Amino acid sequence: MKILITGAAGFIGSHLSEYFLNETEHDVIGVDGFVREELSVIGTRNIASILQHPRFTLIRANMLQLDWTKALDGVDIVYHLAGIPGVRSSFGRSFANYADSNILATQQLLEACRGTKLRKFIFASTSSVYGEKAGQVSEDAALTPLSPYGVTKQTGEQLCRVYRVNDGVPTVVLRFFTVYGPRQRSDMAFHIFIRSMLKDEPISVYGDGTQTRDFTFVSDCVRGTASVALQPGLIGETINIGGKERASVNEIIQLLETLTGKQAKVNYTGTTRGEPKHTWANIARAYQLLGYEPAVTLATGLSLELDDLKKLYS
Template sequence: MAVIDNLDPYYSKKLKKKNLAKNRKIANKTGSELDFINLDITNFKTLEKKVKKIKPDFVFHQAAQAGVRTSVKNPIKPAKTNILGTLHLLKISSEIEAKRFINASSSSVYGDINKKKFKEKAKENPVSPYAVSKLSAEKYTQIFKKLYELPTVNLRYFTVYGPRMRPNMAISNFVSRCLNNKPPEIYGNGKQTRDFTYIKDIVKANLKLLKTDQADGETINIGSGKKITINKLAQKIIKKTGYEGKPKYSEERKGDVSHTLADTTKANELIDYSPETEISEGINKFINWYKENKDWYQPLI
């Protein structure tokens, strides 16, 4: 298995290298090898040379400049990485006749839509540069399916969390702050709701696409199908960590949406996807993992 990443300092490169080392150990235990290539997907010539040498059967495109708030501050970077980078990978994947191209998209493409549950057929209404870039990547993916006959799938992830998660997310920040005797910080009034999806369920959905072609050309929600308010999330983490204080509230951030909730009917029908990890269980797992790994995993606190 080959992994391409540019180790962008969007968050700690040290943390990323630790993640890489741990993933190498996991691969070795299963009798596999992890070939890491330090490369930016916007560098087309070098990327083309490397990927054509590897010639993978399946391309799992997880690379992106993440972060809604970051994209509001710098709208150019996510456009360059998430649109141009995706286009580079699609072109190369088409040329090597990959069996399938799986694109990691985002629930952010829906924006603020007035729906209880988000269905894939809903009209997208992105409200941040990041969301626009992810929707554009989806459209390019669909075009390569139609024009170049490259088997493609878009997976719209709903707020992924779990061990080794991106450090500047609500759950990682709440847990680290509480365990360091600091109040979890909530942006806005905390009444926003989110569909949090445990990493194991995300991985399971991706692995399903190694064994079926029923989803080719499709865009599919991958979420838990349940929602929780940010206030309630903070209270759960406060209780589970034993923190004795209360959350602190800061100004709402531009580009954030008020509500997300996945309808996973299509995922269940096409790839037999059924989320297994409830939010309380997932939080417990992350807290336990954090306690065991806090010497090197240090979210923003």
């Protein structure tokens, strides 16, 4: 098969590209515009191991300016992972960029997929679409996002439904729950905490640190995500991709203190604007449809991310 992955130089996209190249015989076309400032610096590092792979082709282009007719020629599977992430930065004037990258680019790609022989269009969504929920959250829960970012991803999901119902685009939606691990974005909590501790700098924690997350290690996320392409059917499904363990922010900091052998200097500040207090994925559907079972513990996953960031900041 020929698999096209948007956002291929990003955190999850680079790992997914590696998986298909190293674990299967499929060809991978990576699309990335290196739009975010961070990616212009680290994107090449993320995909350094596959740039010269004989089954990998990189299209470096802004999705809004790409000739999709040419890019989609012969493609069997599309993974649409590209977009602007981040909750707090989606408020204010920057929302226009979120709308362009997360809504308009998604619509243009779906439009280009009409009438093709595509087998699946897999859209990467987020737990942010759920908003504040109590207990485990299943895929049929009401969507009440708390941030403009969550609204853009919910809109992307609805666009997938519209193009599936009206034009037969074979869409599948995956909702990721707080993915972490090597190559994690520099604006995400674990990356910030580890970098600060390595540099003996204080850590700023929004709220009181008792908020909990369903943390998903990137290799678990990628295995679940990749299995969607390899599993027959699934068209029209929405599937949670969650982790093995939940923990509070304070518990994460304590674990990092153990792993680094350093005492964290924590400053509690501000509020968690646009973020739910707790997230917890019900992954029964992922297990039923994909055989998905996350395997990596928090201690192991954090240790692997710590090793990667030591190399990055050495």
